[in-house]
Amino acid sequence: MDLKYILTFLLVCFLLQIKAQTVDKTVLFTIDDAPVYTSEFLRVYNKNLDLVQDESQKDVDAYLSLFINYKLKLKEARTLGLDTNSTYLNELESYRKQLVKSFLTDSKVTDALVKEAYERISHEVNANHILVRVSENASPKDTLEAYNKAIKLRERALKEGFEVVRKDVHNGQTVFGEVLGYFNGFKMVYEFEDVAYNTEVGAISMPFRTRFGYHFIKVFDVRKSRGEVTVAHIMINKVQADTTAGTAKSRINEIYKKIQQGEDFESLAKQFSEDKNSAVKGGIMPAFTGGQLSAPEFEDAAFSLKAKGDVSAPVQSKFGWHIIKLYDKKAMPAFENMVSELETKIKRDDRSKVIDNALVSKLKEEYQIQDVGPDLEYFVSILNDDYYSRTWKLPTDFDGTKPLIAIKEKQVTYNDFAEFLLESQGHIKAKLDFERLVAQEYNAFLEKRLKQYKEGNLEKENAEFAHTLNEYREGLLLFDLMESAIWNVYKTDSIAIKAFYESHKKNYLLPERVDAVIASSANKRVVKKIGKLLEGHMLPEQIKNLVNADDEVNVVFTSGIFEKGHQALPSRYTFEKGISKAYKHNNAFVLVQAKEVFPEGLKTFDEAKGHVISDYQTAKENDWIERLKEKYKIIINQDALKRVKAQIKKQ
Structure with missing residues (x-):
């Protein structure tokens, strides 16, 4: 699904409904005599309750205003003939084909396969196999010969030992004897996986057919998968632009020394980690499973930690250097959290044939x-x-x-x-x-x-499909209208956008900033000593060599331009040139040497351009909506609205 499809979905996702409801023909309002029913409004409102962030949108009157605006836009789109545009019709058909896939399936069979898949990815099987190759479309004679050969080889394996026979018969052309190692669900073709998970440890399966030929396997072991871990980390980017701080490797080693000296991991993460998303939380990351991060070195280090609180030595990934602390370790995520992911995998896997066969049987009966x-x-x-x-x-x-x-x-x-x-x-x-x-x-x-x-015949036979398709239909129409009327204005309204900036300059400010070197240490006396050394014009690198003696890291320097509120700056710090006093910050002591202070000021048009365009579009849309309200006559059924409010109040 491309970006336009995703944006369209997000634009109207609050309008999607899971189950079709009986249509109430009570008219809530009309737009040029075209009715909109209370049932549609209630359905959309109730669905929206779980999605909106803005509490004001839960107010019935405020939400009704939004809903009327939505319907006004659709009315304008149809007046402009956008619903007959060939591009729109082609995109709608493409959407329909995507939607059909979720309805042309056997849900019971899919649910069973999802549960089975979850059980299989929760365990890893260690097995080897012997394969007698035969073409998928071989004649019955050739197929029988391959099967009989597999039977005879299995009999040998039972008598002589599986590994003996496997090594003996492998020729890499007609017979293959292969070591597979550990694997879990979705790693093999489904027929193979099915036999592997249904063969007892130590047993040799009967020959079975896949598209490659006839296999039989020996299962050596079954173990639980590595599961899920929750860790915190301190990360230093691979490319380290901060010359005062040294290289990424030297910087991570300095921080690791501080941890070994007993300093608090979370405090150090807040001060120094360059993963901005996790730094503010003390380095804590969302839980993850094997293969999820596309950083195998990081994952291996994380999974190798045994007890909660264990900390790894510095480890390098493609993103930079990390120190990792284990918070939690789970065998597997909860089944409920994996249902959607597993459904997607199943539909791309050989299991889809099982679903297709079940669907065909169901349609034959229907x-x-x-x-x-x-x-x-x-x-x-x-x-x-x-x-x-x-x-x-x-x-x-x-x-x-x-x-x-x-x-x-x-x-x-x-x-x-x-x-x-x-x-x-x-x-x-x-x-x-x-x-x-x-x-x-x-x-x-x-x-x-x-x-x-x-x-x-889905729209006739399935009310849920009909309703959802209509929401897509309206969503695409709204997207095309907004794109042409509002979102692309920056291409043609450059003069108006600059005029908008000139009249709203006060909305586009640069925060107060400081060009500074920040010294951090767990020891207040060390920070005060550093302040005196800086006053004597000693460079940070010289101070590090002096203070970080005897293989101990007593200070870490950070330099750059920092905005007010930056994680490295104490909240009580006053922006002024010179050397500050020592502040207690994130369970450490910091001192700031400010080289230059940049006061709050106006952004130039180029600096604020993205924000200006967004604000201009919002203002233009509001003006446009007011013109639509003058163009189309809107009549609200106040009695119906009272009943809607009463019904919502009872919920």
Whole structure:
């Protein structure tokens, strides 16, 4: 899904509803006599309660105003004919196809597979296998030969030992004997995984089929997955621009020394960590599982910590240098927290075939399609070897009007299946006898036709789908309107935007800043000593060499331009040139040498441009909404509104 789709979804996500409700035909308001019903407003309002951050939007009158504005914009979009634009219609169809996927599925089977997948990613299996290769579309004779060979090899493995036979028979062409090591769910094709997780430790499975051939496996061990950890870290960026502080490696080693000397990890993280998101929390990160961070060195170090409170030595990742502290270790995240992720993986995995088969069976039952299909002998008789060279054509006397099968009121004809065969001849991978080929292609044809019929009738058969699609329809329309009327104004309104900046300059201020060197130490006496050394014009690097003696780190310097409120500055610090007094800050003592103080001031237009454009768009939209209210007549049914408020009050 591209950025426009995501933005559109976010724009209207507060309007999406999970379950369709019975439509109340009580009119809440009209826009040029077009009615909007109380049922729609209540549904949207109740859904929005869990999503809004602004408490004012929970006020019924305030929310009604927002909702009327939304409907006004849709009215304007349709007046402008945006709903007939070919780009809009194509995007809507693309949305519809995405939406259909979530409805054309068997939820019970999906739920069962999700639970199974969770259990499997919670454990790792250590197994080896022997594979007898055979083509996926091999003849029955070749398939049977491969199966019998696998049976004989398994019998040998039971007598001589699995590993002995595995090493002996491996030739890398027709037979493979491979060491697999530990793996868990989604790492192997589903048929293979299924057998691995259903074979007892120490046992050798019966031969089973995958698209590669016939395998049998020996399971050596099953263990729990590494699970989930919560850690805090202190990070120094890979590229260290602060020359006073030294290299990233030397800086992280200085901080690590301070931890070894007993200084508080969280306080040091607040002072020095360059991961701004976690620094303010003492370095604490959200819990993560293996592979989630795309930083294996970091993950390995985190998972290797044993007890809560353990701290790692400095470790390097592609992001920089880290010191890691273990806060919590869990076997696996809760099942409920992984359902969505697992559903996505299942739909991309071989498991999707299980879901498809269940869906087809369900549709056959719903549309009363018999398991015994139509007589296909005629199609077998008209095929020839031209089919495999992609040159096959229908006989000149072919009668395509004959009925083949009926799906509800839709009659499927001989011609429909014949066209499918003509198209499929370009995709056949292996040569089959014509009876097998026709049976295979008919099953694929029927599955496609059943899904097409279901998809084409979803809006009639499924109220939830109809409602959700309508919300997408309106969302896309609103996106196109806002893009053309408001969001792209910066391309054409440059003069007006600059004029807006000139009349609102006071809104765009630079905060007070200081160009400074900050010294931090756990010892107040050390900080006071550093103040005197700085007064004597000694450089920070010289002071570090003097104070950090005997392999102890007693001071860490940080330099740069700091805004008021920066994590390294004490809240009570007064911005003025010179050397400050010693402040207690984050369980340490700091001293600030201010080289230059930059007072609060106005941002230039270029500095404030993004903010100015955003504010200008907001102002322009507000003016536009007022013009729409003059253009279209709005009438609110006050009696209906009173009933809505009473109903909401009871909830």
